[in-house]
Amino acid sequence: MARPTPELIDALRRTAANLKNGAHYQWGHMGGCNCGNLAQELTKLSKDQIHRYAMQRHGDWNEQAEDYCSTSQMPIDVIINEMLSAGLTLEDLKHLEKLDDRQVLLHFPLEKRHLKHNVRDDVVAYMRTWADLLEDQLLQKITLPTFDELVLS
Template sequence: MARPNPELINALRRTAKKLKDGAPYQWGHMGGCNCGNLAQELTKLSKDQIHTYAMQRYGDWNEQVDDYCSTSSLPIDIVINEMLNAGLMLEDLKHLEKLSDKQVLARFAVERRLTLKHNVRDDVVAYMAEWANLLEENLLEKIQLPNFSEAVVV
């Protein structure tokens, strides 16, 4: 699971909002699909730039992730590297493309979980929003505030 951090949480929420508000979405387009839209937000590249970079190597996001090399100078590997630097793991990209992370899915009601489709805009929006909520909860659990009640003298 991704490393929870404010940048990634906000990027997921911004991406979900943009998709909800009508940003271009096309599951078969490397720059306009689930991962492509998040990549746009994290890298500030356009959907066409991301797609062009991905087409320099074969395959969809799953295959691109399988072939990812951190020391490669291929543009798509640089894009993936930026996404990883934002806190994502390679498996997160595969799960996002298929809406398949079990921790995220467990947060949906069973009937909703069973009807989520990886290539339906509204389902992608719901998944990203719920993933952001999960990451935020994980981040907040890690925050330790000092116990000031013991130090208060009246």
């Protein structure tokens, strides 16, 4: 599961909002699919740039994640590296394309867990839920001193 970072949580929420508000969505387009839309937010590249870079190597996001090499300097690997730096894992990319991360799906009501990976509204719901889950994890890591600790110091 992704490392909860403010940057990633914000990017997931902005991506979900963009999709909700009509941003280009095409599951078969490397720059306009689930991962492609998130990559746009994290890298500030256009959908066409992301697609063009991805097409320099074979495969969808799942295969791109499998073939990822942190030192290759291929443009798609540079994009993936930026996404990983924001807190994602290679497994997260695979799960995002299929909307099938079990930890995320467990936060949906039982009757709503069967998301379709290429349906815009399902992608929006998945990203929003994932962002909320990551935010909860981030907040659990924060500890503030109590009043007594401050007074005694």
